Amino acid sequence: MKDLNLIDGIDISDVKEDLICYSYDASYAQGVIPELVAWPKNTDEIAKIVKWAVNRNLKVIPRGAGTGMAGGAVPVNSRSIVISLERMREVFEINPKNFTATVQSGVINGDFQKELLIYELFYPPDPASLDYCTIGGNVATNAGGPRAIKYGVTSCLLYTSPSPRDS
Numbered sequence: 521m522k523d524l525n526l527i528d529g530i531d532i533s534d535v536k537e538d539l540i541c542y543s544y545d546a547s548y549a550q551g552v553i554p555e556l557v558a559w560p561k562n563t564d565e566i567a568k569i570v571k572w573a574v575n576r577n578l579k580v581i582p583r584g585a586g587t588g589m590a591g592g593a594v595p596v597n598s599r600s601i602v603i604s605l606e607r608m609r610e611v612f613e614i615n616p617k618n619f620t621a622t623v624q625s626g627v628i629n630g631d632f633q634k635e636l637l638i639y640e641l642f643y644p645p646d647p648a649s650l651d652y653c654t655i656g657g658n659v660a661t662n663a664g665g666p667r668a669i670k671y672g673v674t675s676c677l678l679y680t681s682p683s684p685r686d687s
Contacts, residue, residue: 531559532601534661534663542583542595542602546649549591554581561608562624573601584625584657587649592660605656614639614656620679625656644671 526532533539534556537549542557555566555578573580579600583593608624611632615621616639621634630651633643645658646665651662664673671677 525567526556527558527572530565530569532569533557539651542586542604545583545586545588545591545593547589547591547594549594551591551594551596552598552600554595554600554602555598557604557606558601559607565604566603569601569603582656582660582682584654584660585628585649585652587647588657588661590661593657605654611635614641616641620666623655625654625659627655629653629658631653644668644677 536553538557539553539555541610543551558569562570570580577599579595581593581595581600581602583602583604583606585606586593593602605624605626608626610624611627612622612624613620614636618657619641621636621643623633628651629643629645629649632655633646633650636642637667643644644667645655645663646667647658647663649654649666650665657663659678662673662675
């Protein structure tokens, strides 16, 4: 990875190997090589990247771990920037009284499930990629897994807060 210093403090790369790695996911979707890849660490950095990209007429492609089978993280326009959310792995709060958690989108599903065990709780979505898929990717694709039969898919479990908590 090469930090281009295009946006102060945010890792952005145009290295061919990075671009190739972020031009596909686990689906069979045929993508193209994006112009750039960025790795923000919080929502403020995402906002800066999106504003910067819009001002340069770049398409914005959000990406979790790339384990999706739907092709949602695959760039289809070379004038694009992939925003990889994999570095956003903070669990801000687990509230066992009201059965809620506030997490960043890059939190790995399996890691989150292990953390919930401390509170004798669990997060039902258990896709086959559980050990490396992200909560954000689960939300984006409405992931399920075998337990979806009993508990429903990801969208059945979401509450969206009116304000971000990681700035």
